[in-house]
Amino acid sequence: MIKESASKSLAEQPVTVLKGVGARSAEKLARLGIVSLQDLLFHLPLRYQDRTRIQPIGSLRRGDQVVIEGEIDLAEIKYGRRRSLMVHLADGTGSLFLRFFYFSNAQRQALNRGVRLRCFGEVRNGPHSLEMVHPEYQRIDPDQPMAVESSLTPIYPTTEGVHQLTLRGLMQQALERLQREPEGLVEWLPPSILARFPELNLAQAVGFLHSPPPDADQQLLLAGIHPAQQRLSYEELLAHQISLRSMRAQHQSIGATLFKSEHGLKQAFLAALPFQLTSAQARVVAEIEWDLERSQPMQRLVQGDVGSGKTVVSAMAALQAIAAGSQVALMAPTELLAEQHLRNFSQWLRPLGIDIGWLTGRLKGRPRDAVVERIASGEIQLAVGTHALFQQDVVFNDLGLVVIDEQHRFGVHQRLALREKGNRKGHTPHQLIMTATPIPRTLAMTAYADLDLSVIDVLPPGRKPVVTAVISEARRDAVVERVRAACAEGRQAYWVCTLIEESEVLQCQAAEDTARLLAEALPELKVALVHGRVKQEEKERVMQDFQSGAVDLMVATTVIEVGVDVPNASLMIIENPERLGLAQLHQLRGRVGRGSAESHCVLMYHAPLSANAKQRLAILRETSDGFVIAQKDLEMRGPGEVLGTRQTGEMQLRIADLVRDQGMLDEVREAAEMLLHRYPDAAAQLVNRWLGERVEYVKA
Structure with missing residues (x-):
């Protein structure tokens, strides 16, 4: 049987019961969706830092985020392009520099030769040796050894005016309350579902994630598959599923006009x-x-x-x-x-x-x-x-x-x-x-x-898959000749200029320059230009000319991603495709291959390519199956980007991951159905715990 809520559950206790939280702090915390102690405990870490052991300086490698301890043997101000305070720290196994671009006189005077420091930061390659830029540091008294952290250090999502240290301090108070009153975090899952998670109850899972012990399996934590994470991921996915199904039921209850088929x-x-x-x-x-x-x-x-x-x-x-x-x-x-x-x-x-x-x-x-x-x-x-x-x-x-x-x-x-x-x-x-x-x-x-x-899932008869080639910009002349040959056969072509530094002005400028150069290189062709700053009437006229065949080559920005249907266009050139996501590239490629002629898409990249860009372009070359491409896009960019929800605030998951946790989804759907029918109160409480005021989005 599901437990009834305790007389004063953590969901009912405001954050103002914590020491140091007044009206102004409560207002700032509310921006993070934190109003109650339960909200605070479900404000989960984004990642962890390991400050549980001191690393010998001689063992450090670039990219390490570590705690080190050593003695200052030199501190001086260097003058170059930027003034910086350089502190040389050694521990007997090796040495490195601490670099500070922003420092006060008092700070400069406190960092003297012979002073012992404990630092935390990321190790980077400096001009002459390894260095840490603006590390956190504490002065150590050699006669009073300082203990290291006893658990991994959580890094939380923050907002203006709420520092990591503030959140950690408040979380510590909330965890102490949770330890005293574990029943204050009400377990809303029925026994049949809880049997899936025998290792940890809810209070233990939450406590573990906020304060993982030093011997916690960091690989599992980093991968998001530790039993404590999976316990909460399941509950979060379940809350989203219940919310969507509830809204659907609510929507269905309104009623609509029925239209008999005519x-x-x-x-x-x-x-x-x-x-x-x-x-x-x-x-x-x-x-x-x-x-x-x-x-x-x-x-x-x-x-x-x-x-x-x-x-x-x-x-x-x-x-x-x-x-x-x-x-x-x-x-x-x-x-x-x-x-x-x-x-x-x-x-x-x-x-x-x-x-x-x-x-x-x-x-x-x-x-x-x-x-x-x-x-x-x-x-x-x-x-x-x-x-x-x-x-x-x-x-x-x-x-x-x-x-x-x-x-x-x-x-x-x-x-x-x-x-x-x-x-x-x-x-x-x-x-x-x-x-x-x-x-x-x-x-x-x-x-x-x-x-x-x-x-x-069936294309109209006669449609042929678009043949895709990935070509370096070094072969630009050959690509221009390919356009000439296609148009000489009576076909039409697109030349797409992609986004430059997120600036529409620069993007349009690049498209204008490209159109001018192509018109010079291909004087026998009628070249037209469309971009976001072209007046609407002009844009419509150019589009109509292209559709009627009066224009051979359309130079455009990604505005042509959707909405243009020209069956005679059989060649698409996309410049700098590495700047675009898979789905957008697939949409652009779909502008050709709409007639019966064999069509081609040339992805002309600017070397060198990152590993991620190489992978994306290889996927485009190998398949024209939109569902395969969509799944790869999801795996590479995450649901927030694929759905376009970074802007609209939908489906922001705190701990679950739709790609990593997709194996749970069938079970979660069944569980949502069961809870809505048998435990509607518990279902509503789960939605409130994970989504709170953000439920409105699912009404769409």
Whole structure:
């Protein structure tokens, strides 16, 4: 049986009960999500430092983070590019320099010859010998030996005004309380799950991680697989899973308008298409059709590789809602992608008598007012646009379906805001979310556990995989000749200039220089340029010229990652691909290979490459399977980067790791289901412990 909460559990005791925590300190700690003693104890170390033993200076190697002890035999100020205080320290086995760029006169005078110091820092290569730059140090009295630390030193996430030493001091007080009242940290897992972790109970696991003994297996700790870490990782993943499932259940309870399938419009739509749906598209259309015929709101994520035909699938979903008299909103992250959708939907749906509206941030004044008015009256049946669709003054008459493309690029609140626009009379719109970024099963089971998943895993017939080559910039002339040859055969090409030092200005400058040089080298070709600072009207004109074949070579920044569909383009050159992640490179490569001709992608790198960059480019060369690439991307960059959640604050795990701990996920899903049904109170307490106020994100 799960224990009932103690009369005064640590979750109920504010941090202000600790010595030294007043109102101002409590405010700073709250920025870290620390309000109660339980919050403090679950503020877990990022990593550890070993200060439990003194290392002989003669045994040190570059990169070591160690404690050393020795005697000063020289201290002097060196004048070079920067003034520094150099202290020579020796212990009989060897010597090294301590270097201080910032120092006071009092500090200089205290570091005299013959003074004994104990230091902690990272060993680096200096101009003449090993050195430590700004180490922590203490003066040692030779007659009173000082004990070393008795446990590994934890390094915590901090915020402005909260120092590591402050956190360690507060943690020590909290651990002493935990030792006196281990039942204060309530065990919310039922016995059937606890049997999985016989080595340590919750209080022991938490205590161990904050204060690992010197004989703790550091390899296990560094790898994140110590039993204490695994015990807490399991609980954290379980809390996320429960949270997502609870939100899904809550969302399903609201109700939505059901749309009976109307075959007349769909048949007319399919008959006009110049191609047949693939088996995968037909399967996903049937799944969506079934969802829309129910009175619970659809929450479906459609993922499919670049060019797999997600847009056609979303058009058929839109038809089902529009045929039933509802409005549809289609939101894309960029104007370029929104324009691509507008073109496709206009071509497909306007002949069927459907009124389509267009709303982006660029639309101003009277034209915008007119569109907003037509959306409010219900005259516009399908509204296509960017985040402008969820601005406060945009009111829908009867929004029944929201389609969101490349959803990971939107912040949580943006997605919530658009859904709220359709809430009326206790109903909420159906949601169809599309992504061309294949999502590894690991992420689909966690970050998207509140969504039903459909996969378009078959490319349209005639599509051939893009052949990828990795070439050094030293062979640039040969690459230019390759572009000349492709265009001479009547094909078109892209030349992509990647980000330079995170600066849009420099990036655009590089693209302009590249376009000029290529125009000079290839005078017989029509070369055009697109980047983030080109005016929208000019950008549209260039894109249309490229699509019509009037432009041979498109030089662009990564703005063309999504949204451009030119079947005649069969060659993609990506400069400095080492600057981009795997998923983004895969998206860019997907701009070619959309026609029947064999297509090529040249990754032209700038030597020397790091080991990580070599690995990424090798993966791109070896496979065109988006799911394989997505899994590798997850393993190399972590879920925060892959999901784009560094910006939106979603799925920030404290101790669990989706790649390392993926073996737990199936069991965690079953456990979440069981807790929600049999122990709902315990499930709610686990969510509160691990997510607290951060639960809002899963409502999206």
